[in-house]
Amino acid sequence: MPITRFQLYSAAPWLSSPHLQTTFLSLFGKAPSVTYRRQLFIALDGGTIALDWPTYSDVAEGSSRVIDDSAAIKRDKTPIVIVIPVLKKFGCGQYAKHLAFNLARSSWNVVSNNRGLGGVSLTSDCFYNAGWTEELRKIINHIHCEYPEAPLFAVKYLGEDGTNTLLYGAAAICSPWDLLICDRFINRRSVQKICDRVLTLGLQGISLSCPVLQIVNALKRRSSSINYVEHVSVPLLCISALDDPVCTSEAIPWDECRWVRAVDELFGVLSTNPYVKGTRKRSLQCSTDQGLHMSVMGDGSVTTMANEAEALSSSNEHATHNNKDEETNSEEGKQGNQSSNATVQGLIDMLSRRRRQSMWLLAQIDIITIGPLNISGRIQSYPPSTVDHLRPPTISFISCCSSQLQTAFVNGTLDSKIAERDKIRIGLPSKGRMAADTLDLLKDCQLSVKQVNPRQYVAQIPQLSNVEVWFQRPKDIVRKLLSMDLDLCIVGLDTVSEYGQGNEDLIIVHDALDYGDCRLSLAIPKYGIFENIDSLRKLAEMPQWTIEKPLRVATGFTYLGPKFMKENGLWHVTFSTADGALEAAPAMGIADTILDLVSSGTTLKENNLKEIEGGVVLESQAVLVASRKELIQRKGALDSTHEILERFEAHLRALGQFTVTANMRGGSAEEVAERVLSQPSLVGLQIGGSGVLISSLTYIFDEETPRWRELLSKLGM
Numbered sequence: 001m002p003i004t005r006f007q008l009y010s011a012a013p014w015l016s017s018p019h020l021q022t023t024f025l026s027l028f029g030k031a032p033s034v035t036y037r038r039q040l041f042i043a044l045d046g047g048t049i050a051l052d053w054p055t056y057s058d059v060a061e062g063s064s065r066v067i068d069d070s071a072a073i074k075r076d077k078t079p080i081v082i083v084i085p086v087l088k089k090f091g092c093g094q095y096a097k098h099l100a101f102n103l104a105r106s107s108w109n110v111v112s113n114n115r116g117l118g119g120v121s122l123t124s125d126c127f128y129n130a131g132w133t134e135e136l137r138k139i140i141n142h143i144h145c146e147y148p149e150a151p152l153f154a155v156k157y158l159g160e161d162g163t164n165t166l167l168y169g170a171a172a173i174c175s176p177w178d179l180l181i182c183d184r185f186i187n188r189r190s191v192q193k194i195c196d197r198v199l200t201l202g203l204q205g206i207s208l209s210c211p212v213l214q215i216v217n218a219l220k221r222r223s224s225s226i227n228y229v230e231h232v233s234v235p236l237l238c239i240s241a242l243d244d245p246v247c248t249s250e251a252i253p254w255d256e257c258r259w260v261r262a263v264d265e266l267f268g269v270l271s272t273n274p275y276v277k278g279t280r281k282r283s284l285q286c287s288t289d290q291g292l293h294m295s296v297m298g299d300g301s302v303t304t305m306a307n308e309a310e311a312l313s314s315s316n317e318h319a320t321h322n323n324k325d326e327e328t329n330s331e332e333g334k335q336g337n338q339s340s341n342a343t344v345q346g347l348i349d350m351l352s353r354r355r356r357q358s359m360w361l362l363a364q365i366d367i368i369t370i371g372p373l374n375i376s377g378r379i380q381s382y383p384p385s386t387v388d389h390l391r392p393p394t395i396s397f398i399s400c401c402s403s404q405l406q407t408a409f410v411n412g413t414l415d416s417k418i419a420e421r422d423k424i425r426i427g428l429p430s431k432g433r434m435a436a437d438t439l440d441l442l443k444d445c446q447l448s449v450k451q452v453n454p455r456q457y458v459a460q461i462p463q464l465s466n467v468e469v470w471f472q473r474p475k476d477i478v479r480k481l482l483s484m485d486l487d488l489c490i491v492g493l494d495t496v497s498e499y500g501q502g503n504e505d506l507i508i509v510h511d512a513l514d515y516g517d518c519r520l521s522l523a524i525p526k527y528g529i530f531e532n533i534d535s536l537r538k539l540a541e542m543p544q545w546t547i548e549k550p551l552r553v554a555t556g557f558t559y560l561g562p563k564f565m566k567e568n569g570l571w572h573v574t575f576s577t578a579d580g581a582l583e584a585a586p587a588m589g590i591a592d593t594i595l596d597l598v599s600s601g602t603t604l605k606e607n608n609l610k611e612i613e614g615g616v617v618l619e620s621q622a623v624l625v626a627s628r629k630e631l632i633q634r635k636g637a638l639d640s641t642h643e644i645l646e647r648f649e650a651h652l653r654a655l656g657q658f659t660v661t662a663n664m665r666g667g668s669a670e671e672v673a674e675r676v677l678s679q680p681s682l683v684g685l686q687i688g689g690s691g692v693l694i695s696s697l698t699y700i701f702d703e704e705t706p707r708w709r710e711l712l713s714k715l716g717m
């Protein structure tokens with residue numbers, strides 16, 4: 001049962017020390033018996049990653065299921081919780097098991113992972129490290145593309161990816177927050193040092209084969225989630241024990257966690273949440289505690305409280321609220337909600353004035369206990385049918401969000417974000433293959449971009465006064481179009497398809513800008529078992545691919561890749577990913593095939609690889625893409641898009657067309673006309689003669705272009 005400040009947990013006297021509690025749990029704690037279905041992946045560095053899915057039979061009371069590869073499950077909307085244990089020795093594995101078990105019983109699907117944990121061998125010299133989030137990012141991408149409809153819940157990573165994260169929410173349980181402070185805490189007292197030794201003993205079995213890393217303080221600082229927490233943009237529940245023997249409360253980012261701008265959102269939830277009871281004043285014990293607190297009661301109810309209430313009561317403006325709150329302290333229901341909100345609002349106003357900041361609010365839950373957390377009391381169970389409502393506000397009252405919170409997220413509508421700016425934003429590739437050609441196309445359409453230097457990421461198009469250009473990396477452009485930070489963009493079709501993942505908000509306005517041509521294609525070695533394989537069908541029919549030994553594909557396209565394979569009947573497939581030079585993977589023995597972009601085919605040839613019939617996933621070239629919501633809702637967005645589209649269409653239509661002005665001999669205008677019309681090859685022209693002008697055309701305008709009509713119909717206009 002969760003213990004809150006109002007129900008202080010008193011341990012038995014013989015177990016009063018948190019160290020003893022942890023040791024007790026490690027020795028005598030009985031974790032639920034859960035068996036896992038394990039999926040193993042080999043990363044490109046040779047490391048082994050395991051995803052462990054708890055099985056249904058172990059949580060029979062609930063409705064959690066084993067996730068398999070069937071198409072039906074792929075459409076499953078059951079939320080998936082990714083549990084990321086840090087250590088499994090010293091009792092920590094018990095926490096993870098309790099967590100997984102209770103989540104699964106509450107109808108959530110659960111997957112647990114980390115390199116080198118849970119008996120997974122370390123097969124590369126790269127060990128788990130708190131600051132290395134790249135692997136987690138890839139895993140989240142992988143799970144998301146496997147189960148695109150299931151909301152994902154899993155802090156450094158969240159802060160790094162800000163609004164770009166694929167997660168819907170997260171919980172950090174006993175996070176060390178600041179590794180340096182925790183390290184110093186552990187080494188401060190001898191009892192802590194013993195604890196450190198025990199942890200190290202637990203690690204010995206796996207760490208002996210690894211090179212010992214001399215982790216310097218700077219690295220600890222950089223790897224700490226405390227530096228990133230303010231950029232988190234999804235609901236984040238942080239649960240810390242104030243007497244944690246390792247993750248000391250001194251490292252908790254009290255201030256950062258409180259800097260939440262989503263005040264209205266929080267109020268909305270408070271006023272509508274049936275569990276909200278009255279407010280209570282109570283002086284808090286911890287010297288670092290200042291500000292507003294919300295506490296989750298044992299029955300799942302939420303209570304607000306504040307240790308600055310005394311200060312508040314001295315403020316005339318808010319005295320009325322406080323008095324009322326005290327009187328109605330024990331009241332429940334609507335009246336309680338109102339007084340709760342009034343108190344919260346009063347504190348916000350007072351603190352805002354004091355700190356001279358616009359608006360902020362803390363939302364914090366303190367749990368003072370040690371031992372397995374039975375979280376079923378607080379994380380609610382959502383049947384799949386209600387999963388669409390899983391996005392806050394349902395759990396947002398425990399959120400810690402950055403000020404960059406998407407408005408769509410806050411209010412469930414897009415309007416306030418739409419109102420935030422009056423310029424239309426077009427995203428263009430900042431560097432790479434597409435960058436120069438994109439600028440050339442715009443220039444050829446008399447839409448030159450004025451960028452003072454290439455490092456300046458915002459620029460203007462003087463011809464379009466209400467349009468701003470934002471230079472970004474192609475994949476970020478698509479993400480920002482989805483998050484409505486951009487309205488329009490030019491990128492390759494492959495990038496939109498991969499990172500847009502079929503999102504209906506993305507509309508291809510112009511699908512053939514005539515540069516950046518390439519294809520996403522499957523390539524296999526020319527040698528060995530593939531020597532006689534020349535088609536996808538033959539590849540799929542090879543007897544070698546089984547559950548135990550699947551076809552290994554190296555690709556950066558972790559959404560399109562699995563989708564293509566399944567659509568083509570290749571079921572026994574695993575994917576590994578890397579940022580470039582994928583063509584080396586088969587020769588290195590890391591993969592059997594690669595799925596990558598090809599244009600001239602030179603790279604494949606140089607690496608002894610070949611394309612196969614039916615292996616092309618996508619033909620790509622540069623495209624103009626827009627956000628449907630932006631086109632509909634942002635004033636001027638559709639007009640600007642129309643103008644850009646018209647110029648692109650007219651210019652591309654004019655490519656390869658020339659005007660020729662020539663002198664032609666003839667007795668009269670009629671005679672010249674007759675000679676021209678009777679000779680399609682214009683034999684009578686004296687090219688090279690005096691007065692002949694040949695110039696390429698810039699535009700051939702249509703009254704109304706087909707693509708514009710198509711766009712209007714896609715927008716339902």
Ligand SMILES: Nc1ncnc2c1ncn2[C@@H]1O[C@H](COP(=O)(O)OP(=O)(O)OP(=O)(O)O)[C@@H](O)[C@H]1O
Pocket residue numbers: 429431432433434435473474475491492493494495516517518597598599600620621622
């Ligand atoms: N031979 C090719 N290889 C890769 N991309 C190509 C090729 N030909 C055209 N393109 C286009 O160029 C895009 C890649 O451009 P760029 O190199 O800037 O991006 P990137 O490698 O995805 O970026 P980043 O370096 O941020 O990962 C592709 O998405 C594709 O649309």
Ligand SMILES: O=P(O)(O)OC[C@H]1O[C@H](OP(=O)(O)OP(=O)(O)O)[C@H](O)[C@@H]1O
Pocket residue numbers: 579580581582583596597598599600601602603604
């Ligand atoms: O068919 P080709 O003309 O040979 O082009 C194909 C290669 O170009 C791209 O790589 P890039 O040059 O972007 O380098 P990368 O592999 O490091 O991404 C792509 O990933 C292929 O490797």
